[in-house]
Amino acid sequence: MRDPTEKPLVDALRRGDEAAFDAVYARYRARVLGFLLRLSGRRDIAEDLFQETWVKLARHAPRLQEDTDLAAWLFRVARNAWVSHRRWSMLDVSRLLSLEEESQPTPRTSDAEARTDAARAVARLERAIASLPAGSREVLLLVGVEGFEQEAAAAVLGISYEALRQRLARARAQLAERLAMVETKKEALA
Amino acid sequence: MNPDDLRSLSQLPAEQPSAELDRRVRRAAHAELSLAMGPRWRVIGTLAWTRVALPAGVAVTVVGYLHWAFVAANALYR
Numbered sequence: 556m557r558d559p560t561e562k563p564l565v566d567a568l569r570r571g572d573e574a575a576f577d578a579v580y581a582r583y584r585a586r587v588l589g590f591l592l593r594l595s596g597r598r599d600i601a602e603d604l605f606q607e608t609w610v611k612l613a614r615h616a617p618r619l620q621e622d623t624d625l626a627a628w629l630f631r632v633a634r635n636a637w638v639s640h641r642r643w644s645m646l647d648v649s650r651l652l653s654l655e656e657e658s659q660p661t662p663r664t665s666d667a668e669a670r671t672d673a674a675r676a677v678a679r680l681e682r683a684i685a686s687l688p689a690g691s692r693e694v695l696l697l698v699g700v701e702g703f704e705q706e707a708a709a710a711v712l713g714i715s716y717e718a719l720r721q722r723l724a725r726a727r728a729q730l731a732e733r734l735a736m737v738e739t740k741k742e743a744l745a
Numbered sequence: 746m747n748p749d750d751l752r753s754l755s756q757l758p759a760e761q762p763s764a765e766l767d768r769r770v771r772r773a774a775h776a777e778l779s780l781a782m783g784p785r786w787r788v789i790g791t792l793a794w795t796r797v798a799l800p801a802g803v804a805v806t807v808v809g810y811l812h813w814a815f816v817a818a819n820a821l822y823r
Contacts (some may be wrong), residue, residue, distance in 0.1 A: 571782030573775055580771065585759035592760050605762065606770045613777035677756060684754075699754030 558626070565623050568616045576613060579625055584609075586626075586701060587633050593696055594637050596685060604640060608633040630701065631711045634693060641689075683733035691726035698723055 567575030587608060591601040611632050619628075684692055697708040709719035762770070780791060 571778055573778060576774060576778055577771065580774070584767070584770075585761050588762050589758070589760035593757075602762075602766055605766070606773060609770050609774045610777050613774040614781050616778055617781055673756075677758070680754065680757060684757075695754060699752075700757050702755060 558624075561623075561625050562621070565619055565621065565625065568612075569619050569621075571616060576616070579612070580609060583626065583629055587629055590630060590696055590701060591633055591637065593681075593684060593700070594634070594689070594693060595640075600640065604633060604636045607636045611636075624707070626701075627703070627707050627711055630697065630703070631713075634697075634711060679734065679737050683730055683737060686733050687726065687729055690722060691729050694719065694722045695726045695730060 564575050564579055568579065584605075588601065588605050591604050591608075592598065595601045595604065608629060612629065684695060687695070693712065694708065697703045697711055698705060703711065705719055705723070706716055709716045712719065714722070780788065
């Protein structure tokens with residue numbers, strides 16, 4: 556659902572107001588970067604795609620629709636930038652190794668950070684998400700982490716609502732399976 | 746943490762960009778924004794220069810140099 560406080564921001568962006576751009580950037584930068592980091596699993600790639608996303612917003616600012624949902628717009632552009640990056644990586648033989656790394660992203664929380672129970676739970680969840688296939692990861696990130704409604708997430712991914720529901724159900728089952736595996740390993744070590 | 750509960754995923758922390766990344770992104774975006782808001786002829790002119798004229802100029806220069814190098818090398822062996 557679109558945030559009603561966004562309309563003045565969209566109007567100002569359409570007029571090329573830098574302060575409006577900064578306000579939108581401040582509002583969404585952490586979410587967009589977190590999404591790209593979890594999607595790509597690599598900071599260097601995520602930062603490049605992050606810059607590309609914001610430059611695209613600036614380039615398209617005058618052509619934004621009045622009723623643009625900025626969150627959905629930004630996440631759609633960020634996700635498409637990542638898909639495009641993966642496609643180009645497949646054509647570039649020299650980057651096949653890095654693609655291999657990307658297909659199994661490294662979890663973003665280090666063991667040193669996982670001191671408390673809550674931090675350990677977050678670290679486990681990060682690891683489980685990082686081990687999921689890309690299609691499952693992106694749907695869980697949009698619906699679970701970013702809190703998009705399912706219809707909005709389907710629009711971001713460019714798929715039908717029914718397809719999203721199926722992908723989400725599959726992704727949740729995979730996540731539960733990965734978390735159970737982590738628990739089993741933990742018990743075996745204890 | 747219940748894996749069936751999607752809300753548990755919302756506990757995952759957001760990621761603040763570094764100050765350097767912040768600066769870089771905002772500088773690039775502000776430049777793009779002022780370009781996008783400029784006169785239409787300037788937008789078209791910039792796009793024509795960066796995406797057509799400049800790449801075409803580089804390609805013509807490279808092909809011209811290779812042609813010259815080939816002809817010159819051939820002349821040496823005659």
